[in-house]
Amino acid sequence: MGFSEHGKQLLLPEEALYLMECGSVQVFLHDLPLSIQEGYEMFLSKDTVNLQQYQVFSHLKRLGYVVSRFDRSTVPSHYERQLNLPPERDGHGRQLKRKRSRSPSSQLPDGQGGVAGESLEMRGGETKSQRANPEDGAAGLSEPEAERMVEDVPVPSGVPERRWWVEGGADLPQSPTRPRHRGWVWETITLPDLGAHRCQPALAAPDPSLLPGRLSVGVCAMEPWLRRLNLRPERLSRRERERERSRYRRDVNDDREVRHCRSWAEYHELRRRRRNRHGRRNRPEHLWEGKVTPLLQPGQHTTAGDVLDKIGVVGASRLLDGAAGLEDSEGWKISFDVFQPDTVAEFKKSSPGKPYSRLCVCSFEGPVPDLRVLKQLAFQSGDVPVTFAVVDHGDISFYCFKDFQLPTDTSH
Amino acid sequence: MAAAGRGDAGADPASNPGTVAVCFCESTPLLWRAGDVRTARQTGVVGTLMGSLARQPRQNCRLGRPLELLREEARLLADAGRAVLLSSSRPKSTGAANPELVKQHQEQMDQSYSEQSQLAQQDKKAVLLRVMADKKQGSNQSDQALQERLLALDHGFTFPRTAMAVQLSTARAGMSYGPEELRFLAADSLSPRDERQEARYRVFRDLRRRGFYLTTGGKFGGDYLVYPGDPLRFHAHFIAICLPMDEALSLCDLLALSRLGANVKKTVLLCSPGAEPEEVLYTSLQWSGMV
Numbered sequence: 001m002g003f004s005e006h007g008k009q010l011l012l013p014e015e016a017l018y019l020m021e022c023g024s025v026q027v028f029l030h031d032l033p034l035s036i037q038e039g040y041e042m043f044l045s046k047d048t049v050n051l052q053q054y055q056v057f058s059h060l061k062r063l064g065y066v067v068s069r070f071d072r073s074t075v076p077s078h079y080e081r082q083l084n085l086p087p088e089r090d091g092h093g094r095q096l097k098r099k100r101s102r103s104p105s106s107q108l109p110d111g112q113g114g115v116a117g118e119s120l121e122m123r124g125g126e127t128k129s130q131r132a133n134p135e136d137g138a139a140g141l142s143e144p145e146a147e148r149m150v151e152d153v154p155v156p157s158g159v160p161e162r163r164w165w166v167e168g169g170a171d172l173p174q175s176p177t178r179p180r181h182r183g184w185v186w187e188t189i190t191l192p193d194l195g196a197h198r199c200q201p202a203l204a205a206p207d208p209s210l211l212p213g214r215l216s217v218g219v220c221a222m223e224p225w226l227r228r229l230n231l232r233p234e235r236l237s238r239r240e241r242e243r244e245r246s247r248y249r250r251d252v253n254d255d256r257e258v259r260h261c262r263s264w265a266e267y268h269e270l271r272r273r274r275r276n277r278h279g280r281r282n283r284p285e286h287l288w289e290g291k292v293t294p295l296l297q298p299g300q301h302t303t304a305g306d307v308l309d310k311i312g313v314v315g316a317s318r319l320l321d322g323a324a325g326l327e328d329s330e331g332w333k334i335s336f337d338v339f340q341p342d343t344v345a346e347f348k349k350s351s352p353g354k355p356y357s358r359l360c361v362c363s364f365e366g367p368v369p370d371l372r373v374l375k376q377l378a379f380q381s382g383d384v385p386v387t388f389a390v391v392d393h394g395d396i397s398f399y400c401f402k403d404f405q406l407p408t409d410t411s412h
Numbered sequence: 413m414a415a416a417g418r419g420d421a422g423a424d425p426a427s428n429p430g431t432v433a434v435c436f437c438e439s440t441p442l443l444w445r446a447g448d449v450r451t452a453r454q455t456g457v458v459g460t461l462m463g464s465l466a467r468q469p470r471q472n473c474r475l476g477r478p479l480e481l482l483r484e485e486a487r488l489l490a491d492a493g494r495a496v497l498l499s500s501s502r503p504k505s506t507g508a509a510n511p512e513l514v515k516q517h518q519e520q521m522d523q524s525y526s527e528q529s530q531l532a533q534q535d536k537k538a539v540l541l542r543v544m545a546d547k548k549q550g551s552n553q554s555d556q557a558l559q560e561r562l563l564a565l566d567h568g569f570t571f572p573r574t575a576m577a578v579q580l581s582t583a584r585a586g587m588s589y590g591p592e593e594l595r596f597l598a599a600d601s602l603s604p605r606d607e608r609q610e611a612r613y614r615v616f617r618d619l620r621r622r623g624f625y626l627t628t629g630g631k632f633g634g635d636y637l638v639y640p641g642d643p644l645r646f647h648a649h650f651i652a653i654c655l656p657m658d659e660a661l662s663l664c665d666l667l668a669l670s671r672l673g674a675n676v677k678k679t680v681l682l683c684s685p686g687a688e689p690e691e692v693l694y695t696s697l698q699w700s701g702m703v
C-alpha cells in the first residue's frame with residue numbers, strides 16, 4: 001500500500017479510507033481528525049475511485065488480496081512479451097515505465113486540486129501504527145506526513161514536460177498520463193521507397209507528433225543517400241542468365257512444337273496431348289474436366305484435419321481478433337490489478353510481477369458487457385484475465401469470460 | 413496497546429428521535445448513525461451494511477456501518493416523513509483551521525489521556541495485588557519485592573501518550589473542520605427516472621404495506637427478495653420481479669424464471685403496478701411437477 005514521491009510517503013485515497021475503517025490510521029484535516037463519513041465523502045468521487053469500486057477494493061483487501069490501481073502503461077505489448085526483455089530499472093530499483101507514468105504531465109481542474117495540499121495530514125505513527133498489521137507495516141508512517149491524492153500532484157515547472165507520447169494530453173480529464181494508443185498506426189506512416197526508379201528529390205519533414213521532445217527535423221535531401229545506394233543494373237553470369245530464362249522467362253513462342261501449330265485448334269490439340277502424357281495418372285478427365293471438380297488431389301492432403309479445414313465454413317476465431325484497433329468504450333475500464341493473498345510475503349512494490357487478474361467494476365443495474373467491450377478490455381489487459389466485479393447494493397459477484405475452442409475430431 | 417474505537421457524538425441537523433438522516437454519497441443513500449439504523453429497522457427498512465466492522469475489520473461475513481439503502485427504501489422513508497435527505501459538498505482545503513474547534517479537540521484529548529492514565533494505573537495495581545494475594549503463602553522476600561513495586565507504581569507511574577486509545581468516529585462527529593455545507597435535498601431528487609423504477613417503487617411500497625420485509629434480489633435474478641418477517645429470522649419466500657404492466661415477457665424468460673425459482677425453492681412473483689394509484693397485481697410461478 002502506498003507509494004513514495006519526493007521523499008514522502010503517500011497513500012492513495014481508497015487505501016487511506018480502508019486503513020481508516022480498519023482503525024490503523026487517523027487522517028487529519030486542519031488539525032482535526034476526520035470521521036469515516038467525512039472520509040467517504042472526501043475521498044470517493046468519480047475522479048478518484050467511486051463508491052462501487054471502493055466496495056470491491058475493500059472487499060478484496062479484507063480477504064487478504066493485494067489490490068492496486070491499474071496502470072495501462074505497465075502492460076507490455078505482445079511484441080515486448082515475445083522479446084522477453086528484463087524489466088528496465090533506474091537507480092532506485094523502480095521500473096522506468098512506472099516512474100514515467102506517475103508524474104502527471106498536465107494540470108487538473110481546480111475543483112480537484114483544491115482539496116489536496118498541505119492541509120491534509122496523517123498522523124499514523126503517534127497513536128495508530130502499533131496495531132500489528134502485517135501488510136500495513138510497509139506503510140511505516142513514523143512521522144507526520146502530508147497526504148495527497150495521486151492525481152492532485154501538480155508538476156513543478158522545473159520538470160521538463162514529456163508529452164510526446166500522450167495524444168491530446170491536455171483534454172483527458174481522468175487519465176492525463178495514459179497514452180491513447182500503444183502501437184503505431186502503420187497505414188498513416190509512409191515509408192518511401194528510395195530504390196524506385198522515379199525517386200523524389202527530397203523527403204518532406206516528418207510529423208512533429210512522431211518526434212521525441214522538441215526535436216525538429218527539416219526536409220531531407222535525397223542526393224547524397226542515393227549516391228550511396230547501389231543503383232547500377234545487375235550483371236549476371238551466363239549460368240545465372242540461363243537459369244533465369246528457363247525458370248521465369250520462358251516464352252511460349254520459343255517452343256518448337258508450338259511454332260509448328262498453324263491454328264488454334266492444333267494448339268489446343270498439342271496442349272491436350274502434353275497434358276495426357278504428363279498428368280494422366282493424376283487427373284482423370286471425367287473428374288477434372290467437368291464443371292464440378294474434386295476438392296482435393298490424392299496425396300495432396302494427408303490428415304483428416306487438413307480435409308476438415310478445407311470444407312470448413314465457419315473459421316476459428318479468438319477473443320483478441322481485431323481487438324487492436326478498438327477505441328475505448330464508454331464507461332468500461334479496468335480499475336484494479338489483483339494479486340493473490342499467498343504471494344503477500346514475496347510481493348514487492350517495485351516489481352509486482354504479473355497480476356492474478358484485473359478487475360472491471362460494474363453495477364448490476366447497468367448493461368451486460370458486449371463483445372466489443374470484452375475484446376477491448378482483454379486487449380488492454382494483455383495476457384492477464386479480466387474479471388468483472390458486479391456490485392448489487394453491497395453484494396459483489398465476480399464473473400469472467402473465457403476463450404473456448406470447439407473440439408474438432410481429428411483423431412485419425 | 414493502542415486501540416481505536418469507533419463511535420459517534422454530537423448533534424446533527426436531523427436530531428429528531430424518529431427521523432433518520434440519509435446522507436448521499438454520489439447518489440447512493442447511506443445511513444451513518446447507529447440510532448438511525450435501528451430506527452430504520454423498526455420501520456421495516458433493512459438495507460445492507462457495507463463498511464468494515466470496527467472490532468473485526470478483516471472479514472467479510474459481518475460488516476458494519478454505513479448502511480446502504482435502496483433508492484426505494486430512501487424514498488419510502490422520505491415520503492413517510494421519517495427521513496431527512498442530506499448531501500454534503502466536498503470541503504475546500506483552502507479554509508483555515510478553526511482554532512476553537514482545534515482547542516476543543518485538544519482539551520478532549522487531554523482529558524481522555526488523564527482518565528486513561530488513571531485507569532491504567534489502577535489496572536496495574538490490581539494486577540500486582542492479585543499476584544500478591546496468590547503468593548500469600550510464598551516467601552517473604554518476594555512479598556517485599558512486590559510491596560516495593562506497588563510503592564513505585566504509586567509514585568512514578570507514567571502512561572505513554574502513544575499508548576492512548578483514540579476514538580475514530582464513524583458518523584460525522586460534529587467537530588469538523590469548518591462550517592459544513594449540508595444541502596438538504598428535496599424529496600424529488602429520489603423520483604424515478606423511468607417507468608421501470610416507478611414500477612419498482614410501487615411494488616416496494618405495496619409489499620411493505622402488507623408487512624413483508626424486502627432486500628435486494630440480485631443474487632437470485634430478481635428485483636427483490638421478499639421475507640415474511642425480519643430477514644435475520646426467516647428465509648425468503650418470494651423473488652419479486654417488477655415489470656410495467658404492458659411490457660411483453662417472452663416464454664423463454666418465463667421458463668428461465670420458473671426454473672430458477674424451483675431450483676432455489678422460492679416462489680417467483682411477477683409484480684406489475686396497475687391502473688389505480690394503489691393497485692399492484694401479482695402473479696406467482698411455482699413448479700408443481702408433472703400432471
